[in-house]
Amino acid sequence: MANGMGELTVENVNHSYGTGKIKVPVLFDINIHIAKGEFVALCGSSGSGKSTLLNLLAGLTKPEEGKIFVNSEEISRFNENELCLFRRKCMGFIFQSYNLLPGLTALENVELPLIFAGESKKKRRIRAAEILEKMGLEGRLDHRPNELSGGQQQRVSIARALVNNPSIVLADEPTGNLDSKTEQEILDLMRQMNRESNTTFIIVTHEQEVAEQSDRVIYLQDGRVVQRRTKPA
Amino acid sequence: MKFIDSFRIVWRNLWRMKLRTALTSVGVMIGTAAIVAMIALSLGLKANAVKSLESWGNLTELDVEPAFYIPEEDRVIPDDERKKLNMAAVQELKAVKGVAAVMPIKRIRGESKLKVGRREGYIELVGVDVRESAAYRKDEIEKGTYLTGAPQEVVVSYYVPREMRDVEKEKREARMRNANKSGGGGGEVYFSRRGGGGGGEEGPAPFDMVGKPATITLTREYRIDDELKLEKKDVRVRVVGQLQKSENFRYGSAVYAPLSLVKEMNDWLNRSRGEEFGDTSSRRSRDKNQDEFVFDEITVKVESREMVESVVSDLKKLGYEVWSPARELEQINKFFFVIQMILGGIAAISLLVASIGIVNTMIMSILERTKEIGIMKVIGATVYNIRWLFLMESGFIGLIGGMTGLGLAWGAVELVNYFGKAGGLMDSLGFGGGGEEMTTLAVIPTWLALFAIGFAFIIGLLAGIFPAIRASRLSALQAIRSE
Ligand SMILES: Nc1ncnc2c1ncn2[C@@H]1O[C@H](COP(=O)(O)OP(=O)(O)OP(=O)(O)O)[C@@H](O)[C@H]1O
Numbered sequence: 185m186a187n188g189m190g191e192l193t194v195e196n197v198n199h200s201y202g203t204g205k206i207k208v209p210v211l212f213d214i215n216i217h218i219a220k221g222e223f224v225a226l227c228g229s230s231g232s233g234k235s236t237l238l239n240l241l242a243g244l245t246k247p248e249e250g251k252i253f254v255n256s257e258e259i260s261r262f263n264e265n266e267l268c269l270f271r272r273k274c275m276g277f278i279f280q281s282y283n284l285l286p287g288l289t290a291l292e293n294v295e296l297p298l299i300f301a302g303e304s305k306k307k308r309r310i311r312a313a314e315i316l317e318k319m320g321l322e323g324r325l326d327h328r329p330n331e332l333s334g335g336q337q338q339r340v341s342i343a344r345a346l347v348n349n350p351s352i353v354l355a356d357e358p359t360g361n362l363d364s365k366t367e368q369e370i371l372d373l374m375r376q377m378n379r380e381s382n383t384t385f386i387i388v389t390h391e392q393e394v395a396e397q398s399d400r401v402i403y404l405q406d407g408r409v410v411q412r413r414t415k416p417a
Numbered sequence: 418m419k420f421i422d423s424f425r426i427v428w429r430n431l432w433r434m435k436l437r438t439a440l441t442s443v444g445v446m447i448g449t450a451a452i453v454a455m456i457a458l459s460l461g462l463k464a465n466a467v468k469s470l471e472s473w474g475n476l477t478e479l480d481v482e483p484a485f486y487i488p489e490e491d492r493v494i495p496d497d498e499r500k501k502l503n504m505a506a507v508q509e510l511k512a513v514k515g516v517a518a519v520m521p522i523k524r525i526r527g528e529s530k531l532k533v534g535r536r537e538g539y540i541e542l543v544g545v546d547v548r549e550s551a552a553y554r555k556d557e558i559e560k561g562t563y564l565t566g567a568p569q570e571v572v573v574s575y576y577v578p579r580e581m582r583d584v585e586k587e588k589r590e591a592r593m594r595n596a597n598k599s600g601g602g603g604g605e606v607y608f609s610r611r612g613g614g615g616g617g618e619e620g621p622a623p624f625d626m627v628g629k630p631a632t633i634t635l636t637r638e639y640r641i642d643d644e645l646k647l648e649k650k651d652v653r654v655r656v657v658g659q660l661q662k663s664e665n666f667r668y669g670s671a672v673y674a675p676l677s678l679v680k681e682m683n684d685w686l687n688r689s690r691g692e693e694f695g696d697t698s699s700r701r702s703r704d705k706n707q708d709e710f711v712f713d714e715i716t717v718k719v720e721s722r723e724m725v726e727s728v729v730s731d732l733k734k735l736g737y738e739v740w741s742p743a744r745e746l747e748q749i750n751k752f753f754f755v756i757q758m759i760l761g762g763i764a765a766i767s768l769l770v771a772s773i774g775i776v777n778t779m780i781m782s783i784l785e786r787t788k789e790i791g792i793m794k795v796i797g798a799t800v801y802n803i804r805w806l807f808l809m810e811s812g813f814i815g816l817i818g819g820m821t822g823l824g825l826a827w828g829a830v831e832l833v834n835y836f837g838k839a840g841g842l843m844d845s846l847g848f849g850g851g852g853e854e855m856t857t858l859a860v861i862p863t864w865l866a867l868f869a870i871g872f873a874f875i876i877g878l879l880a881g882i883f884p885a886i887r888a889s890r891l892s893a894l895q896a897i898r899s900e
């Protein structure tokens with residue numbers, strides 16, 4: 185299966201948790217293809233396996249069966265360290281609970297991926313400040329997470345996800361902790377970034393508004409993809 | 418990841434848990450301080466002991482004699498079994514491992530006097546093997562050169578030019594003094610001469626005799642009809658060099674000459690009256706028995722002080738008696754080996770405990786930072802980045818402990834030295850005797866300081882290996898989930 189940058193393919197993936205007798209099957213026969221620059225919502229009821237699928241795409245979990253291709257790489261065959269390097273180069277993450285490092289300022293949090301990538305101090309400062317400004321946080325660079333609102337923290341986390349120009353951004357309920365006004369702002373930001381740099385976005389969500397504003401929605405039910413619906417024009 | 422960045426992250430983490438970092442490093446601090454203080458003390462004591470030995474003579478020079486008694490067997494070695502200090506012995510000694518040079522010495526039998534210009538003095542004429550002794554005696558030359566192997570050359574010790582007197586002048590002065598004395602005020606003249614005052618020439622002041630021709634006057638006595646007669650013989654030589662001042666007082670007014678020259682002189686002294694110096698016929702007969710030629714002394718120069726003990730024991734096995742202050746070194750080394758073992762044991766145990774403390778602290782902080790580690794892994798830290806960060810962190814705890822421990826040891830050493838000096842501890846320990854030179858009881862040489870810090874750092878790193886691997890193996894997913 186050949187993929188270009190920003191493309192993503194899931195082939196015949198089955199996954200279950202636990203080992204031995206008490207095996208809990210979670211995902212069944214998943215086949216998905218997502219093209220470069222798509223903004224995809226992953227929906228479904230609680231416990232349907234959305235987070236599990238997203239973690240498989242991120243390489244945080246290995247699929248029990250099947251193959252996952254991101255860009256042109258079969259990440260389901262990577263070892264731990266290769267996955268780390270792959271995430272550093274090609275992937276960005278946004279979490280429901282932001283997951284910023286509490287000891288670091290907004291700027292330092294955004295710098296962190298660049299530090300691991302070995303970027304020079306000057307360059308990464310400029311880059312981190314630039315992207316935080318895009319997120320509308322120009323006055324908050326030196327604030328720590330506990331000095332920021334939820335919406336602001338999520339903006340920092342989006343900035344952190346985008347700072348190393350990933351080809352794919354994965355987000356697990358990025359607006360789950362936010363009110364609907366802030367949710368819309370965050371969503372707009374993500375869409376803007378998606379358009380500007382043609383970055384592929386895959387977003388797990390419960391919210392109808394988010395699903396409606398995406399290019400495509402993938403529905404999961406009891407671990408199966410039940411319906412693929414493109415957004416009506 | 419850049420080194421400087423990892424350094425910053427590690428420093429920040431350590432600073433965040435100041436108290437825990439400090440408490441953990443206390444263990445390493447105590448261990449390091451113990452090691453450093455102990456080594457410093459034993460180094461200092463040993464240095465003092467060696468120094469006091471050195472005032473007895475050069476420690477790497479051994480005087481070799483044939484052994485005549487075997488203490489282990491309680492047996493006196495009979496004459497014919499006893500070693501002889503001949504050429505064969507020289508060859509045998511040269512073959513011993515660690516021996517740098519073997520210098521046979523032949524002394525002159527009888528009185529000899531050296532005369533340079535108007536000065537003269539009695540000397541101890543020592544014949545040396547030029548080639549063997551040149552190698553290291555060269556370094557001891559203060560003026561001029563060492564013996565080159567040319568005949569009729571001599572080298573004088575530091576003290577020779579200082580002990581030779583201008584006999585004629587002294588006689589003249591004595592006459593003048595006597596003349597003055599009758600005129601009164603003689604005491605003053607005497608004192609001014611002693612103090613070298615008056616701007617005139619001093620008494621036995623040193624003078625440069627290097628490069629000057631000299632005469633050695635030998636005297637032999639013989640009897641004719643029970644009447645003691647003296648016969649003198651002048652040998653012309655040239656002073657080519659002068660040795661440095663030496664700690665070794667054994668040859669105060671020694672003049673070193675090639676063996677062959679001393680041999681000839683001895684031949685003349687031994688021959689009866691009328692035979693000439695350097696008589697070829699009798700010399701030939703002696704040369705035939707070259708192997709039977711027996712030296713007065715053989716001095717063995719050892720390559721380094723560390724080799725001395727092994728050389729001494731080898732020489733004893735060969736059947737020689739060795740005299741050297743270095744023999745004391747054996748005892749001293751045994752003593753300090755025991756001390757070092759005990760102290761090393763204490764320090765090793767305290768460092769072991771300290772490193773377990775580090776492991777514990779690191780595991781605790783990994784537990785606390787599980788989520789942080791997971792986040793870092795998701796946003797681009799590799800397994801090696803994580804491992805490196807934690808390894809550095811525990812290494813730094815070790816390093817902090819090492820540096821503070823070194824400081825502590827330094828303070829302790831200063832204290833011990835202060836009280837040691839005041840209380841005369843050196844003397845009570847039996848290493849005194851040298852007087853003012855023995856002041857410091859303990860020393861921390863640079864290598865010890867560096868070693869201590871490096872060692873503490875390595876202890877920290879080793880203690881960090883297991884926690885670091887554990888941290889890097891944390892599943893990013895599990896880590897993120899843990900709240
Ligand atoms: N680590 C795990 N071990 C065992 N079972 C798990 C594990 N994680 C998830 N599951 C199970 O897998 C199923 C899918 O969970 P998942 O978290 O993917 O659901 P989800 O769609 O994200 O739900 P939600 O919308 O509530 O977040 C659930 O039944 C859950 O109990």
Ligand SMILES: [Mg+2]
Pocket residue numbers: 234235236
């Ligand atoms: Mg979920």
